[in-house]
Amino acid sequence: MAKVINPVFAGASVADGGMLYNGVLCLPVVDRCQGCERVQDFEGQGYCTSYPAPASKWNLGRCNFATHVKKEIKTQAKVNPLKASKRASKGK
Secondary structure (H helix, E strand, O other): OOOOOOHHHOOOEEEOOEEEEOOEEEOEOOHHHOOOOOEEEEOOEEEEOOOOOHHHHOOOOOOOOOOOOOOOOOOOOOOOHHHHHHHHHHOO
């Protein structure tokens, strides 16, 4: 049976420690990348379609390419300074 090659990585070859694609060494994804839509399978390993070294994207926190991690948005109610000073003077 013919081996099915992922069309995303057409022309890629297996290299020491990763995959060689268009002259760039792509490293396999890390555990934190599992579940991301950008991870594609090649020769039994998962590789990121957006970045060649996925582990370095997680060094400083969340990977900005990650589709499976939602960004936490913290909103704070805006306070009118005039009303706040009036409330403070009334003792509330």
